[in-house]
Amino acid sequence: MRKTSNSITKASIALLGFSLLFTAACKKDLSPTPQANNASSKLSTSAIGVSGPKGVCYVEVNNNDILNVGNYKLSTGEQLFDIGIIFAANINYNTTTQKAELFFNPQVTTVLNNAATKIQPLQAKGIKVLLSILGNHQGAGITNFPSQQAAQDFAQLLANAVTTYGLDGIDFDDEYADYGTNGTGQPNSSSFVYLVTALRQLMPTKIISFYFYGPAASRLSFNGVTVGSKVDYSWNAIYGSYSVPNVPGLAASNLGPAAIDIQSTSASTAASLATQTVNNSYGIYLYYNLPNTDVHTYLSSVSNALYGKATVYGSGTTPATGVTFYQDINYTGTATSTIAKGNYTLSQLQALGFVNDWASSVKIPTGWTVTMYSNDNFAGTSWTLTSNTTNFTTLSPNANDVVSSVKIQ
CATH class of the missing domain: 3.20.20.80 (Glycosidases)
Structure with a gap:
């Protein structure tokens, strides 16, 4: 060659x-x-x-x-x-x-x-x-x-x-x-x-x-x-x-x-x-x-x-289908880009419009699983979600404004 x-x-x-x-x-x-x-x-x-x-x-x-x-x-x-x-x-x-x-x-x-x-x-x-x-x-x-x-x-x-x-x-x-x-x-x-x-x-x-x-x-x-x-x-x-x-x-x-x-x-x-x-x-x-x-x-x-x-x-960094986090409950306030399957530290989430200790609701495509973590690098308290969630305060424990890293499958 x-x-x-x-x-x-x-x-x-x-x-x-x-x-x-x-x-x-x-x-x-x-x-x-x-x-x-x-x-x-x-x-x-x-x-x-x-x-x-x-x-x-x-x-x-x-x-x-x-x-x-x-x-x-x-x-x-x-x-x-x-x-x-x-x-x-x-x-x-x-x-x-x-x-x-x-x-x-x-x-x-x-x-x-x-x-x-x-x-x-x-x-x-x-x-x-x-x-x-x-x-x-x-x-x-x-x-x-x-x-x-x-x-x-x-x-x-x-x-x-x-x-x-x-x-x-x-x-x-x-x-x-x-x-x-x-x-x-x-x-x-x-x-x-x-x-x-x-x-x-x-x-x-x-x-x-x-x-x-x-x-x-x-x-x-x-x-x-x-x-x-x-x-x-x-x-x-x-x-x-x-x-x-x-x-x-x-x-x-x-x-x-x-x-x-x-x-x-x-x-x-x-x-x-x-x-x-x-x-x-x-x-x-x-x-x-x-x-x-x-x-x-x-x-x-x-x-x-x-x-x-x-x-x-398809060029570009935003997938047509993916997870979207919202600043406020009921899918309101500032939203992230749609996020594809993968593991995301805080810095990787921030590149997609996410803010630390900020998210209050999330939309999840059918069949997908989202695991949220209270600390960066997939540490701390975790929550596993398999469908749209309108209000993180209803989760146990309360997940409102505490998410710092995420795994999406």
């Missing part, structure tokens, strides 16, 4: 102790040979809650808008994609300090610096947003950290980025490192295990995923610790193929053997891979290269096989 050139400028800035160099992310050039998986069970992270495999979608933000991930829904209203991945940030090598550094190109920088308009709208729909990390032809990558401390230091940079930009996790991709360049070491057996172990300690509730490719794919265990015990998901890296990542510690529900390039894999192949995924009870279906144009017809070939439902397309 063709890959984009990777040019590096000298401009850089510092942010929260890590520097950002404007570099260009590479397109994936894929040629691994994954093996069959024999994984143990592991708890999975549910982004949307749709029955069936989760949809994971990479977006080349050099050319396409990450917001497109939120424009596709199933015909029944659920989001098609559970996870959207910003492709990609880079691992650069500082020859003076002899350390790996985290770098973003201008397009990635724009997405991250505009999280309120590029990331939070997706999260408000229940979609998790990850940042992909890969090499940059400078000799530094995820499998050649020379010590446990070096791996921990880089994990801290990643955790800082997740916190700074409100991301939902990190995706690892062992490409384009050009190990040995600038006098760097070759891949070793401990590096990747040290890295994911440190990152999991720093981000116990965030998602960590592994694009099954490169030297890291054969260096998944060290001193009795497996990468599969630290990451949430792993998926095949060869588009248009079906191959189960061999990541001990991950159950079938956390693996994606099917991978497609939306702009090059045929619809018939994409549908066939989806059928295999369902028949073999795997939990992930991987999409790559989502364009700015409407491709819902193509995606329907996949969603019909995965869920028995077509895909529909």
